[in-house]
Amino acid sequence: MQRDKFFREIENVQHPNEKLIKTHCSYCGMQCGMNLRVNTATNKIIGVEPRYDWPVTVGKMCPKGVTAYQQTNHKDRILKPLIRDDASLKGTKEGFREASWEEAYDLIVKKFTELQKNYGKDSLSVFSGVSMTNEKCYLTGKFARVGLGTRYIDYNGRFCMSSAAGGFLRSFGVDRGSTLPWTDVHETDCLFIAGSNTAECHPTSMFRVWAVQERGGYLIVADPRETPVARRADVHLDLRPGTDLALANGILHLLIENGYADKEFVNKHTNGFEETKELVKDFTPEHTSFLTGVAEEKIIKAAEIYGKAPNAIVMFARGIEQQHKGVDNVSAYTNMALVTGKIGRPKAGVATFTGQGNGQGGREHGQKSDLLPGYRKITNPEHVKAVSKVWGINPEEMPQPGVSAYEMFELMEEKTIRGLYLLCSNPAVSAPNLNFVRNAMKNLDFMVCADFYLSESAEFADVILPSVTWSEDEGTVTNLEGRIIKINKAQEPIGESKPDWLMQVELAERLGRGKYFSHLKTAKDVAEEFRLATKGGNADYYGATWDKIDKQDGVFWPCKDEEDKGTPHMFLDKKFYHPDGKAKICALPYRPPAEEPCEEYPLRLTTGRVVYHYLSGNQTRRIQFLKDMCPDPYVEVHPVTAEKYNIKHEEVVRLFTRRGKSDYKVKITEAIREDTVFVPYHFGHEQSINLLTIAALDPMSRMPEFKACAAQIEKLEAGKVH
């Protein structure tokens, strides 16, 4: 399916005494295909071999993918449950002792039961993540609501994809991260990429991006930094962090003004054009330039190219989404496609680069505080009824909606939430305003953390449960295209580690909820129930059987039944998912970042990834090659700014905001705005840039504004040059 010009029939190298297990990378939303090499004598994973026959990435991998296999048998793996009896050691690595699963389960059941007896069902919470299979994500939602009976469940997608989700739901009525398959990307005529450091965060998209230019197409990149993808852009819109909404409105204004609106499409298939047209009138190139800091001619040129392009794809990522107006940014850039009608056909559309491996699937099936499987709403009685039926509970038993990820920490601080079951996430690094968040975790009455390494967050736990890496279990993941793919098991779990779904089943049984969980004996059992639970929802996975996924090289949702081949392209019939079938063009007034620079904090701080690390770095910082390539964080500073502060390349300086401070080595580069500094966020303890970031939340998505806050640099007396 979708084999394109990059696809080649290539045989894999097969070494003696080895077998190849085809699967996908454990990390980002690209979900590059790979083969794990397994020694047939020891049955251990020993390496990786490209998966040339995977149509999306044809064997390509970034360095994280190439070395991903090293996670499984890593010396840092937690092999047995760990218990810490001395709560005063919370926040450190100290004091853990090995325990049996029985002892660990008993302790958890005792503590959870006590807390719920004394403080009510909702005194417990579940904080989850989406770097795991759909089956695990699905069961985690059920575990929280049926196993524990709490309303408080949310997940790290609030720090990742929730703004994209909110924006797409508002614009299209459905949240599928890409309206088209990735095999369309290189065939379009113009890529408009906003707030995505594609070359570092989704590297295996790059051969398709460059191919657009090689064909004579255009590349437009909006980013405060001249990232490796911006370096080659035809137009680089070097905007101030946090001003995307103005830029998108400005470009939309020019598109309309210069006659690029597709009147017929707008009339037939959208609402909201007139009021949006009125609103964006104020965003003249001059005014837009004033707000964004981008030169007028660049704005004009970008609008001209996008307007003229026969086909174009608007793409974006966390740069625009991790703002307190992230949802508005998403809808505003999506407006460009809706107004010009460049959507609902091959080679034209809108896509977000999903951050986490299962950032798409994991947000659809009930880990979000207000969602149930199949993208159903917990506030919709019909939806609750449908899911309750699959779960075998009374609809009245379904807990109310909870609160978003960051807000859960606020509830911990005020003791509404007293217990936490954390899995697949490391908020002690990845949440904003970390001094507050770490303190909230420290003051919990009882905390369980399931992880395969002792993460910075696990340091706050009373009990650590050893989970498995992606290669020791099977299940499905939904990649950034919306394609459901299959992760295969390559080796047995090491030590006494267990997959998360199994722990949850066993815990539920011990909490007296076995009748809702005991029938789930394998990952496949969970998959069958999961498919059923999504049936009839917007994100319908019912027809995406493991068999079909294998035969078709993945299945794009929605896929309603056995015959349905899935939906690679969305909206080909020009039907959107709002009740009237129309998309919404949104009139979105501009508002600046929550915290603007001032005399005391004159710099704009923005954060992001490097190619060598994934999310909080809990995995990648342990892989030797990746660690060698990028051992420590640093602060990128423009030479003009460095001169002002009298600081030099490689000098250690203090960076601080109203919330926190940290010391970083300076990296001088002209590839950043003079008014902006950048620090990668993958690092723990005192190196975490999130000690400094602001928890200003988007009103709709509850996404924190990681991408823009006000900061200051202090030259250190002992500013040692390494």
Next chain:
Amino acid sequence: MEKRRLYIELENCIGCRSCLAACTQCGGHEERNRNYVYDVNPLVNRQTMPLMCLHCVNPACARSCPAQAIQIHETGAVLSALVEKCIGCQNCTIACPYGIPKFDEEENLMYKCDLCIDRTKDGIPPMCASVCPSNTLQWLTEEEIDQKQKQFDLGNDKWVTSMPYLEGETNVKVNLPGILQGTTKLF
């Protein structure tokens, strides 16, 4: 089996160093990488480029070796030093115009890119070109390389195709930065 060559399009490089990570994955490479990726002008921009062995047709490294430790495979790949022959003199590291051969002090042994000979002898792409996310490193047929040469040879001194510009003939073909100069825009 159709002959394929390593072809390098330097302008595409995004500096991810996946080629280096992948190099360690080739069966015969003892988990050590054998090539280089450079930041071209790190204080200014993010341009990077890989520096790979070009598998010279008349390789200076092999010529300089007093012990005939550096063999040339029938595919043209210039192999890593033979353990039993290499005397550790390091002539090759100096002779190579691009500084490719690396030296293992402990083993007193030179090691270099062998173009993943285990793979390329059977026509399977080397690890670096297999994984390179940006298509900086590609594994192409003669015909495809001819096409590239035509596409990028501007004949106006604003050269792009570098083939005549390197020292001596090489089995690996290289396009230096600037490939987009000759592109006609679609609109």
